[in-house]
Amino acid sequence: MGANPVSTDTPIREHRAQADAASRPAPKVVQARHIGKTFPATRTASPLTAIEDVSFEVHQGEFTVFLGPSGCGKSTTLYMIGGFERPTAGELMLHGRAIDGPGPDRGIVFQDFILFPWRTVLGNIAFGMEVAKRFGADEIRERAQRLIDRLNLSGFEKSFPNTLSGGMKQRVAIARTLATDPEFVLMDEPFASLDAQTRDRLIGDIEEVAVEQKKTFLFVTHDVREAIRLADRIVVFSQRPARIIEDIVVDEPRPRDMYADSMRDFERYLRSLIRID
Amino acid sequence: MASRAMAPTGMLAGLRATLERRAGLAVPVVIVALWQVLISVGLLHNAAIPSPITVADSLYTGLFTGHHPLFFATVTTLERLLLGYVIAVVAGAVLGMAAGRVNDLAYAINPIVALWIPLPAIVTIPVISLWLGAGDIVIVLTVIFSAWIPVYLGAQQGACSIGKRQLWVARASGASGWTTFRKVIVPGAMIHMIPSLRMGLGYAWRAVIAAEIVVQQGKGLGITIFSARQFFDVPTMYAGVVLIAILGLLLERLAFPLIERVTIERWGLVT
Amino acid sequence: MHPEARSVGGTGIRLNRLAPSRRVVIGSLSVTALLVLWQALSSTGAVSAVMLPGPLGLVHKASYLAGFDGNGQFQMERDAVLTLARLLSGFLTAALLAIPVGIAAGLVRWIGRALAPFLAIFMSIPALALVPILMLLTGLGNATDFTIVVITAFVPIAMYVYDGVRLIDPKFFWTARSFGASRGEIIRHVILPATVVPIVAGFRMGMGYAWRSLVATESLTALSGGLGYTIFQAAEFFDTQTIYLYMIVIAVLGFAIESVFRALERRTAVRWGFLSAQEASDG
Numbered sequence: 001m002g003a004n005p006v007s008t009d010t011p012i013r014e015h016r017a018q019a020d021a022a023s024r025p026a027p028k029v030v031q032a033r034h035i036g037k038t039f040p041a042t043r044t045a046s047p048l049t050a051i052e053d054v055s056f057e058v059h060q061g062e063f064t065v066f067l068g069p070s071g072c073g074k075s076t077t078l079y080m081i082g083g084f085e086r087p088t089a090g091e092l093m094l095h096g097r098a099i100d101g102p103g104p105d106r107g108i109v110f111q112d113f114i115l116f117p118w119r120t121v122l123g124n125i126a127f128g129m130e131v132a133k134r135f136g137a138d139e140i141r142e143r144a145q146r147l148i149d150r151l152n153l154s155g156f157e158k159s160f161p162n163t164l165s166g167g168m169k170q171r172v173a174i175a176r177t178l179a180t181d182p183e184f185v186l187m188d189e190p191f192a193s194l195d196a197q198t199r200d201r202l203i204g205d206i207e208e209v210a211v212e213q214k215k216t217f218l219f220v221t222h223d224v225r226e227a228i229r230l231a232d233r234i235v236v237f238s239q240r241p242a243r244i245i246e247d248i249v250v251d252e253p254r255p256r257d258m259y260a261d262s263m264r265d266f267e268r269y270l271r272s273l274i275r276i277d
Numbered sequence: 278m279a280s281r282a283m284a285p286t287g288m289l290a291g292l293r294a295t296l297e298r299r300a301g302l303a304v305p306v307v308i309v310a311l312w313q314v315l316i317s318v319g320l321l322h323n324a325a326i327p328s329p330i331t332v333a334d335s336l337y338t339g340l341f342t343g344h345h346p347l348f349f350a351t352v353t354t355l356e357r358l359l360l361g362y363v364i365a366v367v368a369g370a371v372l373g374m375a376a377g378r379v380n381d382l383a384y385a386i387n388p389i390v391a392l393w394i395p396l397p398a399i400v401t402i403p404v405i406s407l408w409l410g411a412g413d414i415v416i417v418l419t420v421i422f423s424a425w426i427p428v429y430l431g432a433q434q435g436a437c438s439i440g441k442r443q444l445w446v447a448r449a450s451g452a453s454g455w456t457t458f459r460k461v462i463v464p465g466a467m468i469h470m471i472p473s474l475r476m477g478l479g480y481a482w483r484a485v486i487a488a489e490i491v492v493q494q495g496k497g498l499g500i501t502i503f504s505a506r507q508f509f510d511v512p513t514m515y516a517g518v519v520l521i522a523i524l525g526l527l528l529e530r531l532a533f534p535l536i537e538r539v540t541i542e543r544w545g546l547v548t
Numbered sequence: 549m550h551p552e553a554r555s556v557g558g559t560g561i562r563l564n565r566l567a568p569s570r571r572v573v574i575g576s577l578s579v580t581a582l583l584v585l586w587q588a589l590s591s592t593g594a595v596s597a598v599m600l601p602g603p604l605g606l607v608h609k610a611s612y613l614a615g616f617d618g619n620g621q622f623q624m625e626r627d628a629v630l631t632l633a634r635l636l637s638g639f640l641t642a643a644l645l646a647i648p649v650g651i652a653a654g655l656v657r658w659i660g661r662a663l664a665p666f667l668a669i670f671m672s673i674p675a676l677a678l679v680p681i682l683m684l685l686t687g688l689g690n691a692t693d694f695t696i697v698v699i700t701a702f703v704p705i706a707m708y709v710y711d712g713v714r715l716i717d718p719k720f721f722w723t724a725r726s727f728g729a730s731r732g733e734i735i736r737h738v739i740l741p742a743t744v745v746p747i748v749a750g751f752r753m754g755m756g757y758a759w760r761s762l763v764a765t766e767s768l769t770a771l772s773g774g775l776g777y778t779i780f781q782a783a784e785f786f787d788t789q790t791i792y793l794y795m796i797v798i799a800v801l802g803f804a805i806e807s808v809f810r811a812l813e814r815r816t817a818v819r820w821g822f823l824s825a826q827e828a829s830d831g
Contacts, residue, residue, distance in 0.1 A: 114719045114720055118742075127727065128727040131728060131733055131737070326685075384575050385575065388575040392803075394803075395799045395803040396798065396799040396802065397759070397764065397798065397802070399676075400795055403782070404795065407786075482672075482674065483675075483676075487676040491676070491764060491767060502681075521672075521677050526672045
């Protein structure tokens with residue numbers, strides 16, 4: 001079997017997209033049209049095409065999940081939206097304009113936390129606000145403390161990241177990103193290096209946060225259950241070089257019962273899509 | 278196909294990549310070339326700075342012609358290095374492994390080692406010369422004093438990190454204390470000891486050259502450099518340093534992987 | 549492994565709390581035994597006083613050299629200060645050079661590639677081998693001592709800083725930029741803090757090399773005083789008491805310097821999780 005295990009069933013996709021347009025009047029904030037990314041040759045490697053002809057749209061306030069097998073290029077796509085990489089083909093627009101590098105409107109959370117080891121928990125969370133320069137010292141402390149309490153980090157304000165568990169580190173990273181109130185929250189497989197229980201708990205936390213705030217979430221994962229639980233919309237990537245296999249709106253009301261038959265069927269369906277041969 | 282064409286590979290990009298790759302070699306070569314040019318042209322004119330060609334010539338003559346003084350000096354230095362290093366390793370390893378398994382021994386020896394470490398080995402030369410006169414023994418002892426410490430520490434670490442269960446297995450198969458030591462503890466400790474052995478070789482190398490320069494008697498590379506200074510044979514001084522640098526690099530890059538291959542891979546333990 | 553565990557012999561893990569007294573007792577016993585042996589050998593005349601002066605004799609000599617008995621000599625202090633002054637001035641110079649060079653090498657790839665062979669070459673040449681050439685170029689005396697310290701300290705500092713900066717995960721830069729950090733802010737908040745741990749490690753290593761090389765170099769660059777100079781001078785005159793005494797002083801000073809850097813390491817690398825407490829004390 002080739003890179004696309006399931007044939008793109010155009011009628012269904014269009015149907016879904018149409019229904020989508022009808023029921024969701026939210027503006028499109030990110031538009032990708034036939035974007036591609038090829039990394040040039042280096043000393044040790046030949047050129048690498050990560051994604052090839054990817055098109056999708058992200059709507060304001062939606063929780064969009066990029067789902068696909070490991071290493072397929074979905075993270076690269078996220079990085080391009082974040083402005084850390086540039087597409088080598090196609091058009092990628094943010095609010096109708098090309099993306100010109102990273103910015104405070106798009107916060108990012110990585111799989112390996114990337115907390116500053118020389119700053120305490122408080123220091124890490126305050127970092128973005130310090131750099132932003134639009135917050136006074138008191139406001140910074142107040143906002144940081146609020147996030148610390150909200151994400152169950154109370155008591156660890158003065159701790160250094162190396163003393164924290166993986167789950168706590170990720171919570172600090174999330175708090176840091178939320179502290180500057182960005183329009184978009186980008187998350188690159190944030191729970192992949194955590195154990196199952198911690199992952200479960202954090203998924204719940206993110207769910208709550210997403211419901212509370214009006215931000216647009218862009219979440220990358222290879223875990224189908226994570227995707228189903230969190231997503232308002234799932235964009236399914238194929239293996240590398242990636243294309244979009246499916247673009248599915250998930251209409252299920254929250255909180256979602258993962259054991260309901262419909263959900264189970266959905267899970268099975270998605271798994272079949274990203275199955276690697 | 279389409280994606281390959283889109284990758285930025287211009288002639289310029291390729292040239293830049295090659296330059297970056299070769300920067301490592303290029304810079305020393307360029308500097309030596311520049312050095313030679315400055316001297317040939319007459320811009321650099323210092324009795325203490327010979328031209329690279331003169332140095333190369335000295336190196337060649339010293340190694341391959343006449344009495345081969347540089348060659349024999351190298352051999353002498355390497356002999357001392359080898360002798361001192363091997364003794365240091367054996368002593369350090371045995372003591373270290375024993376200390377790693379017998380707590381009291383560690384408690385007794387470690388404070389002494391802690392007091393020993395901050396003493397530069399060179400500083401012990403006057404005392405050693407006092408007790409044992411001049412000669413090779415002074416230099417070899419300096420090497421031993423320098424090199425045994427990292428080996429001892431590494432062996433101790435290595436020996437004490439051997440799990441209980443490996444020892445149980447040994448005992449269950451009826452191995453005596455000595456056999457267990459030989460077949461379980463030594464190989465187990467050896468893996469952890471590789472970095473310490475490497476460090477010890479570095480210390481030993483520095484010690485042998487330094488000792489030769491300080492002692493200033495007899496043969497050896499360090500002494501050659503020093504006496505060349507007396508005769509104002511500047512090119513030989515530089516030739517000696519070049520030789521020392523080459524040997525140092527060879528020891529680091531070749532000798533070690535070789536030792537590793539002989540020991541570790543023979544015991545089937547891969548690092 | 550339990551954070552308080554120290555693997556010292558036996559079955560591999562012992563809790564600190566259980567064993568300190570035994571460790572301290574046996575340790576002190578062993579050191580004391582050595583001292584006693586020493587004293588015995590010298591006072592019974594089994595070994596001549598010239599070869600092995602007794603500890604008490606050393607104490608007398610120490611008070612003489614250090615001017616404690618009011619003879620206005622202060623030679624020991626003068627030598628120590630001289631050596632330390634050379635060490636400090638050379639070391640600071642090396643640091644001021646090596647840190648920016650290391651940072652530049654880490655950030656700009658071709659600078660790093662150009663620097664690497666130099667570091668490799670100088671790492672494989674024992675500093676003392678350069679002394680005769682340096683003596684020709686910079687003469688006897690302080691200039692050569694200073695240069696040796698600069699060279700021996702520069703290499704490890706530059707090496708560690710280069711590695712440290714080169715290996716900063718690009719995602720740290722991404723994170724900073726995603727908050728809108730300017731280039732200056734990235735330097736201040738990402739690059740410089742990331743160099744603290746490598747700098748301390750390089751300092752520690754560089755100081756060790758510099759100290760050892762300086763003391764040896766002083767013995768050769770025969771012009772002025774200093775610990776290395778005096779100890780070898782004393783050898784010429786068979787003033788064994790001074791020899792032994794200075795050996796102890798050099799060891800003690802070396803230990804004190806090491807402790808300073810070990811403490812620095814504890815407040816940085818250990819605190820931030822780059823080293824375990826055990827690794828820091830072993831070095």
